Amino acid sequence: MAVKVFLAYTFKDEAARNELINHLYQLRWQGLIADWEERATGQGLSWQGSGEISSALERAQLILLLVSPDFVHSAYCYSAELKVALQRHNAGLARVIPVLVRPTEREDTPLADLAVLPTNGVAISAWEDREAAWQQVIAELGTWLAAAASASATSTAAIPLPPPPTPPVEPATAASSSSSPSLWLVPYRRNPLFTGRSSLLAYLHDMPISNKASAVTPAQVVSGPAGSGKTQLALEYAYRYGHEYEAVLWVNAASRQLLIHELARIAEALELPERVLPNQYLVALAVRRWLEKRPGWLLILDNVADGETIRDLLPVGARGHQILLARQPLALPKAMQVTLPALTAEEAALLLLRAAGSLPVEATLEQAPPAEASRADEVVAVLRAYPLALALAGAYIETEQCSLSSYLNLYKQASVELQRSIWSATHQVDSLFAPLATVLHISLSRAERISPSAAELLRLCSFLQPDHLPLELLVSGGSELGESLGQLLLEHFDLLRLIHELRRFALVDYSRGSLVLHRLVSAFVRQRLSRESRLLWAEQTIRLVESACQSETATPTALCRAYLPHLLTCARWVEEWQLVSPDAARLLEQTGYYLQRCVAYREAEPLLRRALLIREQQLGPEHPELSASLYNLGLFYEEQGRSPEAEALYWRVVAIEERQAGNDHQGLTRALYRLALLYRDRRDFERAESLFLQVLESWRQELAPEHPLLATLYHELATLYRVQERYEQAEWLYQQALRMRRHLLGSEHLAVAQTLSALGSLYHAQRHHEQAEQCYLQALTIQEGLPLAEQLDLATTLNNLALLYRETGRYGQAELLYQRALVIYRQLVGDEHPYTASCLENLAMLYHDRGEYERAEPLYQSALQIRERMLGADHPALAINLNNLATLYTALHKYGPARALFKRALEIGERVFGKNHPTYARFLENYALLLQQTRQVSRALELRARAREIQARQAQSLSIGQAGTGAAPGRAVVSN
Template sequence: MAGKDSPGGNPRVTISFAGFNRAWAAWIGDRLERFGWQVVFQRWNPPVEVPLEVALRDLLLVEGRILVVLSDWYFKLGPRTDAEWNAALRSVVAPNSHRFAAVSVAAQPMPTAAAAFGGTTELWGIGAREAERRLMNVLGPGPEVSSSGTLGGRAAPRYPHDQPHVWGGVPRRNIRFTGREDTLQTVYDTLQRAESGAGVATLLGMSGVGKTQIAAEYVHRFGSEYDMVWWVPADQRGTLRQRLAELAPALGLTTGPEYGERLRAVGDALRRGAPYSRWLVVLDGADDPGPIADLVPSGPGHVIITSQNREWAEHNAALHEVPVYDRDESVAFIRRRAPRIGHAEADALAEALGDLPLALDQTAGWLSDSSMSVAEYIDLLGSGSDLEVGLRVAADFPMTYYTAFSILLNRLRETVPEAVELLRLCAFFAPGAIPVQLVRDIPAANLPEELSGLMDDSLRWNAAISKLVQYSVIRWDTPDEERDPESSGTIHVHRMVHQTVRDGMSKDDQELYSRAVRRGLSAANPGRPSDTRRWSRFAKIVPHLDASGALASRNADMHRLIFHCLSYLYLAGEYTTGIQLAERAEQTWHSVFGEDDPLVWDLASQKATLLRATGAYRETEAIDRKVIERLGVHRGPRDLTVLRAEEGLGADLSGQARYTESLEISQRVFDTYQELVGEHDPRTLNARHNLAASLRLLGRYAAALEADRHNLQARRELHRPRHTLSLSSEDAYGLDLRLLGRYAEALSVMEQSVETHRLVMGPDNPQTLTAELNLAMCVLRSGDRATANARLGDLLERAERVLGDTSPLTLRIATCCSFVQRAHGQLDQSRDLGERTMAHYRTTLGDQHPFTIGTTMNHALVLRAAGERQHSLLLHEECLTEMRRALGPDHSWSLGVALNTSAGRNLEGDLEGAAELTADTSRRAAAMLGRKHPLYLSVQVALATDLRGLRRRQEADKVEEQALSGLVATLGSQHVQTVSARSRVRPLWDFEPLLS
């Protein structure tokens, strides 16, 4: 049965297949190769202008046998008529039947033309073992049977009936998908050629062009080559984060219940390629790269993005433009969608609709059921000029999409009117994914009369949904109870459909349906945004605030929902999304309520909180001062909202290093809260937390510790130990302990605290990152430099990915990472990172800010380690002068800079100047920090060195002995600082920025 042998000796077979059946062709080819055949693949896609007889004769030019993988797709590509097929098969295949063999992989019976192949072996609907047996009966084994599980070490293609091990969110395969063969092959080739970590392809095109359908077809066509396929709606950062996090249990990753923690674990697993290196993630509808680019997975797998935004090219994604159908594809699609339409009519319809796939899909769908002729429909389109102007999808699109869609809606209204009303309701959610639960939970009393009873009647609901799906008006995803037990499924409304439906409604109807959705969102308000267990519910609401008209609502419940959503976004670390929402609400409220309405200034205060987290301290100071002034006029200076704005002002001043002013404000606010609401009110506890931060920034660590200890106990009693506020106090308490030199106590607090942070808030939440930084520094101060270096490197990578490389927290981590790298001998990395951080502080905070001065001093230490001693000493002297000017000579940061400056003087031979500075620093450190503090003891070790250099050995020995005794008592005899002092290694001090 074998055909002509190939030059290598094995019989050769050419597998001819339609692109839709590529997975079958790949599996069949793999099986045949294992049984000794030499396999060549030929995708069957003859141009429509090439006669079938010519295309089939071209197949005969290959060597050996020809195995045709038959399905309806093989015959309909083009499409061709049965008469054409019968004639071509009789003249080409029948006389050469010894060369041809065929297998069927379709569920439906093959057209009668398939009989020309002399019988077809069915492979669809059976198991892999039986399919392999039947395949061997068709061609027989070759001479060299391989018993290996793989061939040449490659991974075997999966049997097409077997899904990848992990499969989630993928739309059902569109059995009417047409054309796009070159696009699919190009994307496939691009991803296959990409290096690990660079396999990202973006399908770029205007709305309605079919980007999502191409991505879905790619998944189904090439999915057998992957072990994991995950489809993610990517129009909103919150939705994207949550959906990626849901991969964790699917991958068998051991994590806590919080999606932030799961997201981190998923990112690591994909990057490592464990448990699967062959993975595919699709980010659908990612039209704004800015907020989500950092979430694009990297690693050995592949990513496909669908977008209208060319900016993805700036994020290392290969762009592939998706045009409208060419005319042959349009005709083929229309005739597959509506078999009653002939070739000429399909051509005319495609011309009228500009070959736009979405318009073709919807129009041909209902024309298939309609008695209206194509000519009559085109006449209707032509008379649509007097209709309300709708959405023009592109400058060169020949008509408004509104006109075509209006005809479809009229058809729907005649058959299932409730389907149209449901669609009108969905138009006041955001386009894209709409959780069904949000729709069905709208209170019945608030629904338009046309929808009365629909939500509670499963039969009517299913009929409406089914009709919308049938006409491709919406896409429907069934609920995944394992992934999201609370889900009732998801409705997907295309952006063009969404806008066109809204544009076609009267102002009265728009307000009616908008109000219904707003009431539904208000009723769905989870409340208590500080409860991390409710964050996933907030994430589903936030995208729909704009579209529902919530921002323009005068309803107090809607205002409460907006403030809750802003608080959630702040606590979840979604600062950019929160700022954008606050700015849109602010703009709307100015016009609705007027600039002097207290509600507007409450919103401004919330916006300042979000902005402050990004380091915009001067901007937030201006906002908070205006809020205090305006609200003070309306409500008085002792009003609780005014006091909250004053708290914000204190934080603004701290960010600008105006620490004394900040302390005065924090103390006044705390005293006023105590008087107004009592000592145990959450607002009083928050004010004490801010007061402790102000004390800490002034170097008054013992006073800060006392305040934070009191707050930690009170918050644990008032809330719960795992509440976010309790955890914040726990981190502050651990920080105070560390700054006081009580490293062992701090380490024991932070080890447990970080575990709880990860469990409750997730590993990428800013509060968790802050706690992890504290823990890493505890590890460092406890003497384990290598572990601290590894922790900080990982932490910096995560902070840059989640918050960006210029956020205050990222810069703080980078500063610590830099000086630990220097101590670890990684001078080049330390210098590069330190210079970038120093430059950013200088640009944003100014030359006189302690953070700029401190990071400049850290840079001077790198220069000293690199041998640039004179330049290093010059910078140290400048930093000492500037830090003392900024904070005074007794602040612990000034004392640390003085310690390093004295070392520089000693190294350059200025022994008297070094000893004088060290002795002065010793006196100040004893008064400021106490004689047990590690910084004081370090200064004493340095003083002993300077005295010994001046040949005052007896005095030096006495100082050294006292310092060693203090270090042993405080840190232990084996602590690295004690060991270094015993070895007479001069200690240095590293600057660490602290945030309020």
């Protein structure tokens, strides 16, 4: 069956059209095509279509597009007619085949997913034998048409033409050289309009350092005002010289959290072992270590706010090349400061003429007509050779096909309008940016008139993070926007059409599925809006991002990670506008809990607290729906060991839940359970037991006898009895928990290992060392196979086994275990956590025992500093830490600092333990030793007598959190 053909092309490719027509006659003579009709799309980049769909296109079964740079940049490529053609293609009613007549990028166009002719992907113009190229195109078309005709002969249904094979995709190269880096992480395409600054590029490349023999190269800081071309300079450097490096890495360092996020992305690309760590700061440090060990890389840090943001993450003594882009010079040691010079008048004129399409990109200024060059000089002078303003003005001139003289008149008129506007009255514009504001006013006003929907899209994007805006984000959350824009976002072709309208004016760039806005353009778009409109757009953007993070395309954690820059940007709008809405609260919670998983507690806390405040303002402080937010924030504080904050939140949950009618007590019991854990760890045993038993009674009524929650409760209650030395009750409960967990979860489950480790601590406290070691080792056998992100319990077991080895004199084994546990704690909960502090102190006690006082002292001090920051002034662990460090100072004869520490330890100990507690007695004994050594004998004897009186009333000191006797330090065990 002969098929009907539709052919579309631009007038600039008319010669290629004639060549194709001559060859199509072969297919018509073979009876494979009936005839063809054509669509010429107009001059250059424009197409003056009527908006009607050609009836010939609707009849055609084969639609051929002669593709070139003019075609993909033309309005026809985004027209309703081509949209219909692609819809018919996807429905199997026709086959759309692009024919590459001139090299062009199709990746970010509606044609991106179509297989092309010639199938080798080489454009016709690039063939040495042009006739052979056309013959290949016709031969491949003939093969497909013959197959379609054969299929049609056996069926009355419309049979689609067989798709052409997809040619292999050539890897993107960093430079024109045949070689390219093994790792290329540059998110932007090369700017074909980049002009001038060759000497500066050569200066950066030649690395002018005083000692050429040194392998260590200092960082280069390129500073200049926003819009002066810093990013484009670094981008051109990467493409021009990238082939000389093994890896080219681009990082957005606009904020601390964004920098860490970007370095974590690099760790994934490098496949570093640390990439799986939840603590992204540690992942970023792993990237820094990789850079310090490897030569031959280029690292570009864009948008650096200040030196402190990046200082600890920059590689030290590196043998690679670092280019840092900032608005102001950065105070970094040994960094080379490079001030970005202004474009010369000649460079600026050349940039303008190239951007305006008046000169080819390879042409020189001398090739421009004198009158055109003279007019360009006038525009350059008005725009003060400002690169961003020149690029925007050139794009407008090319898009609107206006002359330079006309643009100058338009600029003067717009400048007056802008000065008289409300915007000018409310914004103080620096003289350097005044030309840019006027140019943007011209371009935005025109874009708004031509395509209101495109202008809407630009406003939306201006409220997102501008450097990398994936289309998936817009599409996933588009349903939350207004009906018109939301519908356009869901239609991929229509979305690309809107982007095309904005790209024509250089208001956005689009590369590899992501939009890019210049930060000044983004800011100006927002500033043009009224206060009310900015508020509405901020709220819409928050809804969009919050909805996108709930998409079913990936897990919430993966989506939060992918969209983190936009979540942080939206969080800024919530704070700036003091927004109070459910969407704002949910977005802050999503961001905060993701940062919590990354162990970025300082960044997460203000977001979570703000989310809670919003919910309180909306619902009231006692609303039932507030319960979950309070509970989750309590878990956040508890995870960091900040029990006072967690306690207050849990009691608020209890108060809310107790007022609720009904039979559902889950919210109440889970809050009571967390409080019981807190009080147990704080050694308030009576309150802890009361709460545990209350929860036990409730769960026994509501749950099955073999429910996992009951096993967990038995385990935790057993731990309470263990620290109270109620060993028989503790052992029975541990055995019950162990039996239930093995039965319900299997013998290799993590929960089984937790109970084994805790049972080991019980035997340890009873001095049953062999049984304790056996339980610890059984737990380790299970825990060793866990992924790194789940090894917190492994660290606890290692820590407790190390304590056992220390007490039995196996110091070498103990040291190795402590060090391994410390690494895991730092990876999983960070340096500022009580678990880390306890492990540091335990390692310090080991060195203390061995007389290695110089190694013990900084560890005691680090543990003390963490506890003072995280636990508050009245925590038992803090008192023990003070006592232990004071005991060390006594051994070192540092009596002044020791005395001060002992006094603090006794004051806290009296409050948290009481004057009749054995731990308080140990403090008295250790302080008495200091007094004896400083010849205060009578006072020392008095304190020692008081200590013995307390000990006489107690059987022995407690096993967990025990203070040392004499010169030996006390214990601080991290226990299950």
